[in-house]
Structure formats: structure tokens, C-alpha cells
Amino acid sequence: MSEKPKDPSMGRFALPVFRYSKILADKPPQIAAAVSQRINDLLSELSEPSLISTESIAGFINVRTDPTAQARDTLSRILGQGDAYGSDNSGHDQTILVEYSSVNIARPFGVGHLRTTILGNSLRRIFGKLGYNVVGINFLGDWGTQFGKMIVAYQKWSKEEETDSGDVKDLVKLYVRFHDEAETDDSLNDQAREAFQLLEKGDDEMVRLWKQFRDVSLKEFHRIYEILGVEFDVITGEAALNDKMQPVIDRLTRAGLTSISEGALIVDLHDDQLPPALLKKKDGATLYATRDIAGLVQRWEKYHFAQSLYVVGSSQADHFKQAFKVIAMLEEAEDLPESNRMSGKAKHIPFGWVKFGDKTLSTRAGKIIVLEDVLTQATQLATEKIAEKNPELIENSSQKSGLGDYPKIAEDIGVGAVIFSQMSVRRQKDVSFIWEEVLSFEGESGPYLQYTHARLTSLIEKGGIEITPDIDYSQLAGEEEQRVIELMADYPQVIKDAARDYEPYLITAQLLKIASAFNKVYQRKDKAGRIDKIVSEDQNRTRARLALVSSVRTVIADGLYLLGLKAPEKM
């Protein structure tokens, strides 16, 4: 019904009247003009001065709000609610599961895992803000034939390659060598399958090696999550489902859904134009699909979720379609009551590849960019930038520890830049990882938002007065200030949109707009060419502007948190 005018200066809302053209047998501009005129006439008859006015242009009725009232309404709300601004209770009593990161054990934490980790972490926070009971799950890839491969490689070559130090890098070396040698020696793959079969049966030696790989990997992952500031509520893995799979397979079989094809146990999905879901290989070992199906059943029993989200790359789309379909078929066959069905509640949240140049990444080929190296390099660059831009920060930091720990700030900035690179593009699109852009720190970037935040903080310090909602809002009626205020007024809706579309980048985009609009106010010049300062002699004006500054800082800090970036107070 209503929408946003193309140009913000045209008003706060717009009502297109085109659809009424036919009914009223008149041209849209005429209709708009007449309606707009009538509204304004009515408004002018009111005893109180009106807070809105309308104007018609080319078939649109544009509605303008009174600037002072808009400022009062939005700022008093932000100042009153603080961090809670934009939060909401729409998720009350609903549990939402978000599975993300889900890295594979015995592999390095590559840049390829960045997107799921960052996206999921952000979705967890966004749904939390909307009042949902969120459970962030890291479902480790710690089971499967790949461990057979690892075990075989370890047993064969760990001595000769001197790779038994218990470092993930060593495990990777072995993994890569396995794939190299398997190119020419297919018997290795058979050995790997055998080894995994033994592992699934609980063979002592196999289990011991598996645990070793898992422990080594987890230690490394926790360090990375710490640096990224990523949190989980539950860390589990495919292995934990080892005894959950057979019962589900039995249910499917009893329901008459399974069949044997080419020696494997499958659920035929021919009717849905999908390949069959493989539950068991011909050697009896389970597969990816088996584990996700069993996992979903287990999660349903445990949480009775409103939604269960899988933040996994788009290449897995068919896999999830298969898994969800099998569940739906099972519920149908067992004729479960609607209240006990999870069909439709499990959703795959797909995202595109991280591309380097025109290449995508493959661990198997051994071509992987280790995330930690990227983070280290970004932090290093941030350190150099601080030395260049704000050397005082380093001096003060060495003198008084309370003034700010600059190595920490450098890490916040560097890591922030990397996280931002994943959050500034729509999910489904492949994202290009271009070093120069990720580390540019200028323009649309994480550091740009952080810099704006640091500057806002500094202004509040400089002002040195208590910020209250009790101010002269007419001081904020200027066009630039109004733009900032409107963007902040839209912020709560943006959070809801981000949740609805599972698109955190909507928040990124809004924050960039807010920061940019504020920076415009910040560097605005008067007619004489002098900067129109926020903190000035004029007490009345300063108080009003600092209230704006404080509100902007609250919103940017909150948005950065939702995205998973830190908001340093100085930089």
C-alpha cells in the first residue's frame, strides 16, 4: 500500500494511486492531486497543528512528517531503550535451531568455512534479538569415510612424514597425500572404506585414532572461534548420532519406504525428481543423508522447534531436499498428527562460494587458504594503519593500560574487515575474496563503520554532558539530521526483514547508510566554509546534537554486534 519515495527528500511515505485509475476513470496525477488536496484541507481544519502534510507528484501522494516530531519520536525511543532498540518479542516461546560452521575434523579451518560461520553466528544473534529461543549448533563433520582415509594415511605415512606431532597441519598433509596417491592406487579407497567400517563397529584402535584427530582439531577450532568472536550453544557432531541412525532406518523400513537398489539401502524419491536418498552403502556403512535425517529426528524430539535452519553452501541443496522429503514421507506414512510433524520447519539456508580470482576452493586438491593466516595478515595491516593514522593510541596504550589495548583494537579492526567482506553481499551470490578489497579499510567496509563508531564515542566524551531525551528537538530539523533519524527509525524493520529473509547483509546495508548520513552531518560546512561542529558554544544545540550522536552510536554498535563485528571505542 505505502512505500518509500525514490528520493528521501520527497517525504517519509508515498502512496501510489495508479491502481485506482481504472475504477475512478481518471488519470493518476489528477487523482493524487485531488486526494492530497483533500487531506491537507482536512488537516488544516484541526485545532492542533498537524504533524504530517502531503504533496502529489506524478501519481504519487507523498507524505511528509514533521521533522521535530520525527526526531522526538525516534530519538526518545532509542535513548530510552538503549541496546534494546529494535528488539521485539515476535519470537516469544518459539525455539529456532541454527546450524552453522559445522567444520570437518582433521582439516584446516579454511576461508571456505568463513561464510557459514559468520552467517550463522549473525542469524543466531538476529533471532535472539527478536525474542526467539535460539540454539546455535556446530555440527562437526566428525564421521564418515573420510576418517577411514585419515586413518589409513596416518597408519601408512605418519612416521615417514614425521607428522605425528598432533598438529592439524600434519593431518592435512596426510589427507592431501592420500588423495594424490589414490589417483593412481584405487585400492587405497577400499582400505579407507574398510577402516571406516571398523570405526563404525567400534574397533578400539580406530576409535583411538579418531579421538586423537578430533581432539587436535577441536583445540584449533576453538582458538579460531575465539578470534572471530563466534559462539555456539551446542557443539556436537555426526559421530554422536552413531546409535541414532538404525532406529530411524527401522522406522523408514516399517513404513515401507525403503528398498534395496544396487546393493544399497535407499528411499526412492523418483516422484520428486530427486536422486534416491542413500541410507546405507552396500557394505552397510551409513552416509551423509542417513546422519542428517537421524539428526533432524533427534532434534525434533529434543526441541520441538519452530524452525531448524541449516546454514550450508548451496551445493548441498539437493541433499537437504532429499533429507527433508524423506522426513515428510515418514510422517505421512506414519500418519502423525499435525502437531507432531516437523515437515516444513526445517530449512536449508544456502549461500554461494567464496571465490579467489575465478577459482573456487577445494580441500581435496590441497589448495586451501587457511583462515588464521588471513586473520593474522588483516590484523597486521590494521596495526600498521593505527601507527600511521593514530600513533597516539599506541603511545597512550603503552603508558596507561586503561586507555585502550591497541593490539586488541587492531585485531577487532582486521577481523572486522574480514567478517564484513562476507556480510556485504547477498547470501546466494558467490563472494569474491580480493585481498586488496578485504584489506582496504576504506569506503564500504567494516573499519568504516567501526571508525564512525569510534568517532561518535569520542564526540560524546568531548561533550562531557549527560545525554537525556529532554532536549530541544527542533534543533534536529535539518535535512541531513532528518535523513539520519529516518534511517534509524527504519532500523527495527530492517532487523525483521533480515530475519524473514535470513539475510544479515540487510543490516550491513542499513548501517552503511546510517554511518554515511551521519558523517555528512559531521562534516557539514556553513556558508563561510567552516565546519558546523557538533560540540559548540551553543548549549541548547550541543545537547540536541549529542542526543543524536548517542542514538547513532547505539544503533551502529548494536548492528555491528548483530553482524558479529566488534565496536572499538577508539581506533
Place this chain on the structure above:
RNA sequence: GCCCCCGUAGCUCAGUAGGAUAGAGCGUCGGUUUCCUAAACCGUGCGUCGCAGGUUCGAAUCCUGUCGGGGGUACCA
């Protein structure tokens, strides 16, 4: 072959529950600091919105077809 995603400025991307002259950042060239952090701000854009049809008062957005790129397509995950 079949299924899914993507195709917008030199580059990276917004804009897609249809709407007003298609927007940002980077890059280019130029400007702004005796003044609150210049990691900023201002100016500078001759785009077949891949192409062709269709629906509509109106299409980058919806439908059909087509071309190009990526992914998936049974014992890897």
C-alpha cells in the same frame, strides 16, 4: 539430459512480495584539515539492467524461450 543459483557502470556489488530520472563503494581526475579522529567529506558516471518475446497504466524486478558462468545429479561430505 534433468534440477538449482547467478548474469546491472572499468572492477566489486545494491536495487527482485512491479512503481517516480537504475544507485553505492573501489578505481580515475580534482577539491576540503590554523576546525570535534582526513580510516572522513565534497565534486567527477554517454549503463543495450546477458538477449528475445509476453503480462501490465508501469518490468532490472513477474512469465516463456534463449545464450553465458557456477553448482548438483547413488554408495565423499
